[in-house]
Amino acid sequence: MPPALDVVPVRHVGRWIASGVLLIVVAMFVHTLFSSIPRNGNPHDSRFEWNVVGHYLFQWSIVHGAIVTLEITAISMAAGVLLGIVLAAMRLSANRQLRWASWSYLWFFRGTPVYVQLIFWSNLAWIYPRLSVGIPFGPSFWSVDTNSLITNLFLVAVVGLSLNEAAYMAEIVRAGIIAVDHGQSEAAQALGMRRVQTLVRIVLPQAMRVIVPPTGNETISMLKTTSLVGAALGGGGELYRAVQNIYDLNYLIPPLLIVGCLWYLAMTSVLSIGQFYIERYYGRGIGVGPAPLTLSQTIRRSLRRTQRPPMPGAPS
Amino acid sequence: MSEPMVKAENVHKSFGHLEVLKGVDVEVRAGEVACLLGPSGSGKSTFLRCINHLEKITAGRLSVDGELVGYEERRGRLHELTEHRVCAKRAEIGMVFQRFNLFPHLTVLDNVLIGPRTVKKDRSSATVDRARALLDRVGLAAKESAYPGQLSGGQQQRVAIARALCMEPKLMLFDEPTSALDPELVGEVLDVMRQLAADGMTMVVVTHEIGFAREVGDTAYFMDGGVILESGDPRQVLVQPTHPRLQDFLSKVL
Numbered sequence: 001m002p003p004a005l006d007v008v009p010v011r012h013v014g015r016w017i018a019s020g021v022l023l024i025v026v027a028m029f030v031h032t033l034f035s036s037i038p039r040n041g042n043p044h045d046s047r048f049e050w051n052v053v054g055h056y057l058f059q060w061s062i063v064h065g066a067i068v069t070l071e072i073t074a075i076s077m078a079a080g081v082l083l084g085i086v087l088a089a090m091r092l093s094a095n096r097q098l099r100w101a102s103w104s105y106l107w108f109f110r111g112t113p114v115y116v117q118l119i120f121w122s123n124l125a126w127i128y129p130r131l132s133v134g135i136p137f138g139p140s141f142w143s144v145d146t147n148s149l150i151t152n153l154f155l156v157a158v159v160g161l162s163l164n165e166a167a168y169m170a171e172i173v174r175a176g177i178i179a180v181d182h183g184q185s186e187a188a189q190a191l192g193m194r195r196v197q198t199l200v201r202i203v204l205p206q207a208m209r210v211i212v213p214p215t216g217n218e219t220i221s222m223l224k225t226t227s228l229v230g231a232a233l234g235g236g237g238e239l240y241r242a243v244q245n246i247y248d249l250n251y252l253i254p255p256l257l258i259v260g261c262l263w264y265l266a267m268t269s270v271l272s273i274g275q276f277y278i279e280r281y282y283g284r285g286i287g288v289g290p291a292p293l294t295l296s297q298t299i300r301r302s303l304r305r306t307q308r309p310p311m312p313g314a315p316s
Numbered sequence: 317m318s319e320p321m322v323k324a325e326n327v328h329k330s331f332g333h334l335e336v337l338k339g340v341d342v343e344v345r346a347g348e349v350a351c352l353l354g355p356s357g358s359g360k361s362t363f364l365r366c367i368n369h370l371e372k373i374t375a376g377r378l379s380v381d382g383e384l385v386g387y388e389e390r391r392g393r394l395h396e397l398t399e400h401r402v403c404a405k406r407a408e409i410g411m412v413f414q415r416f417n418l419f420p421h422l423t424v425l426d427n428v429l430i431g432p433r434t435v436k437k438d439r440s441s442a443t444v445d446r447a448r449a450l451l452d453r454v455g456l457a458a459k460e461s462a463y464p465g466q467l468s469g470g471q472q473q474r475v476a477i478a479r480a481l482c483m484e485p486k487l488m489l490f491d492e493p494t495s496a497l498d499p500e501l502v503g504e505v506l507d508v509m510r511q512l513a514a515d516g517m518t519m520v521v522v523t524h525e526i527g528f529a530r531e532v533g534d535t536a537y538f539m540d541g542g543v544i545l546e547s548g549d550p551r552q553v554l555v556q557p558t559h560p561r562l563q564d565f566l567s568k569v570l
Contacts, residue, residue, distance in 0.1 A: 181417075186370060187418075191431040193434055201434055206420065284421065
């Protein structure tokens with residue numbers, strides 16, 4: 001191979017100007033983060049009151065709130081995904097009644113705010129004092145006092161969020177299913193697979209590639225929507241409610257909101273990492289290129305590169 | 317003589333107002349290779365898809381191994397078969413598609429095994445051995461853990477044939493198996509099919525490969541406009557055609 005070309009690169013003046021402006025803006029922001037203002041007779045109080053943030057960040061009531069938020073998110077998403085798959089299958093079914101039922105469900109749950117739905121569920125006893133299983137206009141076999149259910153705010157939160165999420169997941173799953181080439185289900189049918197087998201073994205695993213990214217979005221959105229639970233139901237024990245309980249007493253609202261945001265950011269960051277690995281798994285066999293690098297692979301590779309830069313185009 | 321493997325009598329098929337098959341008669345005996353030829357849009361693929369009930373016929377009679385396809389006759393009336401029974405019959409018929417339709421999320425070996433595993437609930441090691449033997453037979457034993465996306469078209473089509481064979485079918489349907497392949501990959505797929513025919517498999521092949529039809533086929537059917545215009549021994553029909561439409565067709569493809 002001839003020696004690599006020795007080239008003087010084009011100078012990008014605009015990049016330097018943009019970098020300079022950004023640097024100034026960032027410096028101004030960082031300054032506000034740590035600058036002090038005299039308040040409550042304490043001249044060294046930071047505007048952001050980082051000492052308050054640090055004091056509450058790992059307090060048990062806050063940590064417990066974060067755990068409850070994660071629990072509500074996990075259970076609601078799992079139930080929402082499962083119900084969403086069923087609704088999507090109904091929507092694509094040859095059975096007109098099932099299609100209609102699925103469409104009506106989506107029409108209602110996508111058409112009303114989740115905040116209102118949550119308040120509605122917490123007032124269910126007003127309409128249905130008792131919930132029972134039985135024959136319409138006939139005897140009932142099992143029944144329960146609605147009030148005993150809806151006083152469990154965790155349950156109301158999970159049910160309300162799951163039912164709402166299922167409507168959105170149904171559309172995401174449906175999009176994934178119709179993105180799979182029709183030849184796939186034809187080949188499965190030709191082997192003698194039944195419709196359900198074709199869906200579960202052939203179509204859904206391929207649809208996952210399309211389903212996972214928006215589902216990651218939904219999970220992150222769900223994690224943040226749990227903050228409505230406290231406001232809508234007046235309890236439930238999730239993170240934002242835990243934050244609110246404290247600042248209702250001491251009025252240190254901004255630092256406590258920062259505590260809450262730090263936790264939400266930490267949790268959504270972990271979810272994004274999880275999404276990367278799930279996408280990597282469902283991308284197997286698709287395309288000829290290798291799977292995207294994991295974080296540890298990227299680090300190992302960049303370390304190797306600093307040791308000995310490979311020639312471009314040289315066989316590795 | 318026993319019942320023919322495939323028997324079509326005056327089969328019609330319409331999609332809405334469009335009549336694609338206008339009375340097709342075909343008879344394929346066990347062990348025979350029938351080749352369907354004709355221009356695109358002549359209905360040959362549609363007819364093939366009727367044989368395993370991927371399409372429902374609208375009139376006529378179509379039976380495989382003496383049993384009606386997709387229906388059952390009781391007290392003089394046709395009753396639609398349940399999904400369960402349609403699937404059980406499809407499991408006895410292998411099909412190979414123009415665009416291979418391998419399952420891209422499964423390895424080559426899993427593609428071959430998914431039929432027995434899912435449809436027959438067969439997870440025995442004997443079946444895994446059979447799958448490996450089939451891959452060996454189509455010359456791809458070394459590729460069992462590759463994904464379809466890593467194979468050439470010819471290799472994918474050979475895997476698709478192994479996948480169909482692993483269900484131990486009594487009849488194989490080929491829907492233009494070499495039409496999506498680069499010219500130099502056509503031969504390797506035809507070799508596998510030739511071997512299969514020599515082993516006595518009953519085959520219905522929709523193809524544009526006149527040479528293959530002449531060499532391997534026991535019967536050739538020339539279709540155009542939803543009807544069969546000429547049929548018979550391919551060494552006769554495809555060498556000295558009597559119908560002017562077939563003469564015209566052959567002069568263009570050869």
